[in-house]
Amino acid sequence: MKRNLIIVTLVAFAFSSVFILSSCAKKQVVTHEEELKAAPKEKAELEKEKPALTEAEKAKLAKEEELKLERLKELEEARRAEAIRGKPAIEEKAIEEKAAALGFDEKGAYRERIAAQVEAEPIYFDFDRSFISPEYRTILEKKVEFLKEFQEYSLRIEGNCDERSTNEYNLALGDRRADSAKNYLISCGISADRIETLSYGEERPLALGHNEESWAQNRRDDFVLMKK
Numbered sequence: 001m002k003r004n005l006i007i008v009t010l011v012a013f014a015f016s017s018v019f020i021l022s023s024c025a026k027k028q029v030v031t032h033e034e035e036l037k038a039a040p041k042e043k044a045e046l047e048k049e050k051p052a053l054t055e056a057e058k059a060k061l062a063k064e065e066e067l068k069l070e071r072l073k074e075l076e077e078a079r080r081a082e083a084i085r086g087k088p089a090i091e092e093k094a095i096e097e098k099a100a101a102l103g104f105d106e107k108g109a110y111r112e113r114i115a116a117q118v119e120a121e122p123i124y125f126d127f128d129r130s131f132i133s134p135e136y137r138t139i140l141e142k143k144v145e146f147l148k149e150f151q152e153y154s155l156r157i158e159g160n161c162d163e164r165s166t167n168e169y170n171l172a173l174g175d176r177r178a179d180s181a182k183n184y185l186i187s188c189g190i191s192a193d194r195i196e197t198l199s200y201g202e203e204r205p206l207a208l209g210h211n212e213e214s215w216a217q218n219r220r221d222d223f224v225l226m227k228k
Contacts, residue, residue, distance in 0.1 A: 003015045111150060115225050118146050122182065122220040127162075130176035132184055141183060143223060144188040154194040158222040162215035163202045174199030181221045 053061075123136035132140070147153060159174030178197035186192050207214035 009079050011103050016020040018158070045087040085213065115150075116144055117155070118143050119223055119225055124216065125177055125219045125221075127215070127219065128165075128173070130173065130180045137184065140184050141188065144185055144190055146225075147190050147194065148187070152228055154196070154228055155190075156184070156226060157195065157197045158204075159197065159201075160200040160204055160218055160220050160222065161202045163205065163210070167201055170201035171199050174201045177219075177221055181223075191205050 091206065121139050123132065123139055123144070125131070126133075143155065147155060155176040159176070159178035160175050161170035161177075165173075178199060182192070182195045182197055185195055202218070205214070205218040206220070207217040
C-alpha cells in the first residue's frame with residue numbers, strides 16, 4: 001500500500017512539472033510575439049512624431065545630392081583623362097598618324113594659334129620715350145615663351161612713332177624703341193641672332209587722327225615672326 005502511494009505521488013509530480021513547463025514556454029512565446037508586434041507600431045508612432053521637412057531643408061538635401069553627382073562626374077572625367085595620358089607611345093603615335101591622314105595637324109594648329117597671338121600684341125610707349133613700361137613686360141614674356149618653345153622661328157621688331165617731330169628724329173626714336181624690346185628679350189634668354197629690328201618712324205600709323213588718342217596708338221613696337 002505504501003509502495004502504491006509513492007508511485008501515485010511520483011506520477012502526479014511528473015504531470016505537474018510538465019504542465020508548469022508548458023505554461024512557461026507558452027508565456028515566453030507570447031511575450032516574444034507581442035514584442036515583435038509592438039516594434040512596428042512603435043516605429044510608426046516615432047515616424048509620426050518626426051517633424052515634416054521644410055522647403056529649405058528639402059532644397060538643401062537636393063543640393064547635396066546634386067553636388068555628390070557633380071563630384072562623381074568630375075572623378076569619372078579625371079579617370080578618363082588619366083587613362084588618355086597613360087596611353088603607350090605606340091598608341092599615341094597611331095592617333096597622330098590617323099589625324100595626319102585626315103589632314104589635321106594638331107601641333108601645327110596650336111603653333112599657328114599662339115604665333116598669331118604673338119604677332120597681334122604690340123607694346124606702346126610714352127611720348128618721346130623708348131623705356132618699356134612694366135605693364136608691357138608680360139606681353140614680351142609671352143613672346144619669350146613662344147620663341148623658346150619653337151626654335152624654328154625668329155622675330156622682327158618694328159619701331160613706330162607718332163607724327164610729331166621730324167622724320168629723321170622719329171626714325172631714330174623708332175630704332176631705340178625696337179632695340180629696347182630686343183634687349184629685354186635677350187635678357188630673358190633669347191639669342192640675339194634670332195631677333196632683328198627695323199624702324200618705320202612715323203611712316204606706318206595705325207590711327208590717322210591728329211590728337212593724343214591717335215598718337216598713343218602710333219607710339220608702338222610691332223612684332224613679326226619669321227621661320228628660319
